[in-house]
Amino acid sequence: xxxxxxxxxxxxxxxxxxxxxxxxxxxxxxxxxxxxxxxxxxxxxxxxxxxxxxxxxxxxxxxxxxxxxxxxxxxxxxxxxxxxxxxxxxxxxxxxxxxxxxxxxxxxxxxxxxxxxxxxxxxxxxxxxxxxxxxxxxxxxxxxxxxxxxxxxxxxxxxxxxxxxxxxxxxxxxxxxxxxxxxxxxxxxxxxxxxxxxxxxxxxxxxxxxxxxxxxxxxxxxxxxx
Numbered sequence: 001x002x003x004x005x006x007x008x009x010x011x012x013x014x015x016x017x018x019x020x021x022x023x024x025x026x027x028x029x030x031x032x033x034x035x036x037x038x039x040x041x042x043x044x045x046x047x048x049x050x051x052x053x054x055x056x057x058x059x060x061x062x063x064x065x066x067x068x069x070x071x072x073x074x075x076x077x078x079x080x081x082x083x084x085x086x087x088x089x090x091x092x093x094x095x096x097x098x099x100x101x102x103x104x105x106x107x108x109x110x111x112x113x114x115x116x117x118x119x120x121x122x123x124x125x126x127x128x129x130x131x132x133x134x135x136x137x138x139x140x141x142x143x144x145x146x147x148x149x150x151x152x153x154x155x156x157x158x159x160x161x162x163x164x165x166x167x168x169x170x171x172x173x174x175x176x177x178x179x180x181x182x183x184x185x186x187x188x189x190x191x192x193x194x195x196x197x198x199x200x201x202x203x204x205x206x207x208x209x210x211x212x213x214x215x216x217x218x219x220x221x222x223x224x225x226x
Contacts (some may be wrong), residue, residue, distance in 0.1 A: 003175045007105035008166065008194070010186035011116035011123055014204050015098040015130070016089060017225075021061070023093075024122055025068045027085045032068070043067050057117075058156035061138070065119075066150035075146045078121055086125030094130075095205070097224025102130060105183065115166055115194070117158040121148060134173075136165045163193040185222075189213055 012019040029040055043064045050060040069078070106112060113134045114127040120137035127135045139153040155161040170177060184191070184198035189209040195201040195217070203214035203221045214221050 003180050004109060004111040005181040006113055007110040007183045008113045008115050008185070008198070009102070010188070010191060011114055011118055011126065013187045014185055015094060017093050017095055020089065020118055020122070024085050025064060028081055029068050031081055040068070057158055058152055061156065062150050062152060069150065072143060072147040072149050075142070075148055078148050082122035082125045085122055086129055089126055090129045095224040097222070097226070101185070106131065110183070115157070115162055117156060117162065134169070136169050159190045160193045162191060163197055166194065195219065
């Protein structure tokens with residue numbers, strides 16, 4: 001049986017107006033109270049360390065997660081926080097052009113897949129509000145009690161790791177790559193492996209390195225920020 005064709009979307013700055021991790025941390029800090037709020041500058045220092053290449057993106061995410069959310073957070077409490085954040089993001093933080101293209105792909109019968117480096121615990125909530133069929137995202141480790149830990153489970157779903165995650169998902173779904181047509185949308189050149197893998201690649205709200213690559217590869221460049 002042939003599967004539905006796929007429309008795969010990155011999330012941060014492709015569907016959303018801004019990258020979502022820092023806004024989520026601010027949202028969580030407000031919920032936790034003054035002590036967590038005062039830790040935000042420390043999280044900013046961690047970002048500076050990443051900029052100096054003292055550690056990678058995966059370590060930065062784990063560090064800021066632990067600072068603001070804690071080493072272990074109850075799954076139910078985190079889910080409530082993620083749901084509230086997603087509702088606010090969908091209400092006022094999405095790009096109109098992204099909404100229109102999502103509806104177009106849905107109308108063409110494509111399976112809508114979100115593939116993002118953001119953590120699943122809030123990306124899933126945003127995707128569900130938008131009617132996505134599946135989410136591929138960075139996973140969080142959990143302890144035996146079900147608490148969410150400040151440790152990535154597996155790989156940070158970024159760059160080549162995102163393509164590996166997509167391929168693992170298609171395999172798990174029984175989707176044969178040659179049997180489906182794939183559209184892919186992203187704003188960032190780090191997604192070059194997925195762009196190359198897709199049948200139709202769209203550089204959306206592209207930063208200069210992606211614009212350069214898109215011009216070289218002949219990929220359409222879309223701007224949903226207007």
